[in-house]
Amino acid sequence: MKLQTILATKGTKVFTIRPEQQVKEAINMLVEHNIGALVVVDEDSRPIGIISERDVIHVAAHNDKVLAQMIGEVMTKKLITCTAHDDIHAVAQTMTDRRIRHLPIVEDGKLVGILSIGDVVKAQLQEYQGTIHNLQTQAQADPDK
Amino acid sequence: MTQPGTETYPLRVAIIGSGPAAFYAADHLLKQPGLVVNVDMFDRLPTPYGLVRAGVAPDHQKIKSVTKIFDHVAANPCFRFFGLVEYGKDISLDDLEQHYHQILFATGAQTDRRMGIPGEDLIGSHAATSFVAWYNGHPDFRDYEFDLTQERVAVVGVGNVAMDVARILSLTPAELAATDIADYALEALSKSRVKEVYLLGRRGPAQAAFTNPEIKELGDLAGAEVHILPEEAELDPLSKADLEASKDRTTIKKVEIIQSYAHEKPRTKPRTLYLRFLVSPVELIGNAAGHVTALRLVKNVLYATEAGTLSPKPTDHFEELPVGMVFRSVGYRGVALPGIPFNERWGVILNQKGRVLDPDTQQPLTGIYTSGWIKRGPSGVIGTNKPDSVETVACMLEDLAQGAYIHTAQHPEDRIEQLVRTRQPHYVSYADWKQLDAAELSQGQVQGRPRVKYTSVAEMLKALGR
Numbered sequence: 001m002k003l004q005t006i007l008a009t010k011g012t013k014v015f016t017i018r019p020e021q022q023v024k025e026a027i028n029m030l031v032e033h034n035i036g037a038l039v040v041v042d043e044d045s046r047p048i049g050i051i052s053e054r055d056v057i058h059v060a061a062h063n064d065k066v067l068a069q070m071i072g073e074v075m076t077k078k079l080i081t082c083t084a085h086d087d088i089h090a091v092a093q094t095m096t097d098r099r100i101r102h103l104p105i106v107e108d109g110k111l112v113g114i115l116s117i118g119d120v121v122k123a124q125l126q127e128y129q130g131t132i133h134n135l136q137t138q139a140q141a142d143p144d145k
Numbered sequence: 146m147t148q149p150g151t152e153t154y155p156l157r158v159a160i161i162g163s164g165p166a167a168f169y170a171a172d173h174l175l176k177q178p179g180l181v182v183n184v185d186m187f188d189r190l191p192t193p194y195g196l197v198r199a200g201v202a203p204d205h206q207k208i209k210s211v212t213k214i215f216d217h218v219a220a221n222p223c224f225r226f227f228g229l230v231e232y233g234k235d236i237s238l239d240d241l242e243q244h245y246h247q248i249l250f251a252t253g254a255q256t257d258r259r260m261g262i263p264g265e266d267l268i269g270s271h272a273a274t275s276f277v278a279w280y281n282g283h284p285d286f287r288d289y290e291f292d293l294t295q296e297r298v299a300v301v302g303v304g305n306v307a308m309d310v311a312r313i314l315s316l317t318p319a320e321l322a323a324t325d326i327a328d329y330a331l332e333a334l335s336k337s338r339v340k341e342v343y344l345l346g347r348r349g350p351a352q353a354a355f356t357n358p359e360i361k362e363l364g365d366l367a368g369a370e371v372h373i374l375p376e377e378a379e380l381d382p383l384s385k386a387d388l389e390a391s392k393d394r395t396t397i398k399k400v401e402i403i404q405s406y407a408h409e410k411p412r413t414k415p416r417t418l419y420l421r422f423l424v425s426p427v428e429l430i431g432n433a434a435g436h437v438t439a440l441r442l443v444k445n446v447l448y449a450t451e452a453g454t455l456s457p458k459p460t461d462h463f464e465e466l467p468v469g470m471v472f473r474s475v476g477y478r479g480v481a482l483p484g485i486p487f488n489e490r491w492g493v494i495l496n497q498k499g500r501v502l503d504p505d506t507q508q509p510l511t512g513i514y515t516s517g518w519i520k521r522g523p524s525g526v527i528g529t530n531k532p533d534s535v536e537t538v539a540c541m542l543e544d545l546a547q548g549a550y551i552h553t554a555q556h557p558e559d560r561i562e563q564l565v566r567t568r569q570p571h572y573v574s575y576a577d578w579k580q581l582d583a584a585e586l587s588q589g590q591v592q593g594r595p596r597v598k599y600t601s602v603a604e605m606l607k608a609l610g611r
Contacts, residue, residue: 004491004523011497013507082452092392094453103452130529141210
């Protein structure tokens with residue numbers, strides 16, 4: 001299964017933030033939209049980093065003034081991206097191995113979506129449920145047919 | 146106004162399409178405790194079941210047994226089927242919005258993806274899906290012609306559709322006669338001169354999309370031998386490392402089955418099915434008359450993307466494969482429906498978890514939903530549509546509870562049947578379909594086959610005495 005299956009049911013809206021904005025604004029957006037990460041983009045809307053709940057907590061642990069800091073100082077700069085053509089299973093393996101919870105999805109240099117580990121788990125669960133349902137249906141079928 | 150969903154004021158839902166996603170959605174809706182719901186299902190064909198009837202291979206009857214579940218759903222007195230009623234032609238969104246509180250589109254992925262290479266429109270180059278619809282007796286495809294005098298045929302892709310096409314081309318007349326393949330296809334394929342079928346995968350054995358039972362059954366064909374080049378059956382270093390790390394038992398088994406075909410053995414069967422890996426077509430070559438004569442292939446190598454997928458990359462090694470017919474099977478795509486926002490990039494209805502979205506605001510359109518392949522794209526098995534439709538129905542119920550449904554007028558009587566009858570006097574009910582079904586089954590019994598299908602709308606209407 002390809003990532004585009006996941007993207008297809010997520011609409012086209014991706015929440016982004018600029019590096020010069022404050023962490024407080026990021027937190028507000030995360031809470032407002034009930035999401036776990038924001039993609040940080042430059043003036044040409046190209047992804048340059050990602051800021052997640054975890055990034056904020058890591059900084060907050062030793063810095064009380066984190067809310068006023070700029071996103072660019074707190075974000076994860078070493079960005080790993082994927083495309084809609086990547087395989088779900090390969091991406092799941094990568095996310096698990098490298099302990100990544102969110103991956104921006106890029107097509108032709110443009111940000112087209114964000115993949116969360118929850119999306120991956122949901123897709124895999126659906127795949128397994130579907131296979132089980134198929135097997136159950138066939139097992140109950142008339143053995144002569 | 147009281148909220149719909151009660152004995153006196155049932156929730157009215159229209160479902161467009163009658164394939165697995167449509168039936169699973171209807172089933173889940175009708176099973177809601179305390180909710181009284183009337184489900185009307187529309188299909189442009191007189192027959193229900195979508196790809197279970199027109200897509201699943203005729204020699205895979207067991208997979209088709211899922212229709213028993215669908216029949217059980219249809220037996221609910223709150224369910225109606227309106228076959229031969231086409232959305233956008235016989236019935237519009239406006240009509241539906243006047244009669245239903247919620248409308249669900251489950252029309253599937255009706256068209257194929259093109260390869261986008263030169264020569265794709267030469268005579269003898271076809272979409273695999275057209276061939277599938279043809280041999281399955283889909284009324285829109287019964288008049289298609291495939292030149293089965295060709296001895297060498299290529300099938301581009303190694304997904305389940307590609308496997309079906311290659312297998313159907315390789316079955317003996319006796320094997321085909323035991324299926325519910327369309328009569329005309331049975332006759333044409335019985336005279337087929339096809340000797341060699343080439344299945345072409347752009348990646349390696351570990352990435353092949355077919356399932357283990359699908360590859361295994363190729364080895365059991367009465368009239369065809371499977372052949373794989375030993376060097377193409379070997380895993381490249383990246384795939385090998387990947388498999389060692391993941392220890393994925395299904396893939397390990399798949400590779401083992403593939404490699405078991407790579408041992409040279411004497412040819413005793415009249416046909417050979419060649420399974421090729423790490424090749425992509427770059428051009429279809431034709432003769433002066435515009436017929437396909439060969440496929441130009443490029444050899445690929447695999448590389449790992451940033452996210453870990455092993456993807457193909459072309460090398461500078463090319464070869465020419467002489468073939469007289471080519472079937473492309475590189476994916477399906479949904480078709481946009483009148484009045485329904487479409488996401489061109491993914492070939493699906495623009496949606497979030499099954500709620501259809503307004504393209505400008507990205508907010509849900511009240512009362513409009515989608516499920517199945519037109520919602521998520523062509524992926525998974527028939528059963529995958531169940532959790533998919535359950536997700537959509539969960540959104541429908543949530544919205545209903547919030548009062549977000551189409552506030553249609555409370556009709557004192559149900560006027561939809563009257564409207565359908567005006568637009569399509571020959572519409573086919575589920576009882577009509579069961580009559581056709583019984584006739585097909587009984588005809589099949591006479592011939593010792595699962596069923597003999599009606600393949601034209603005129604035949605079906607005639608059988609119904611119209």
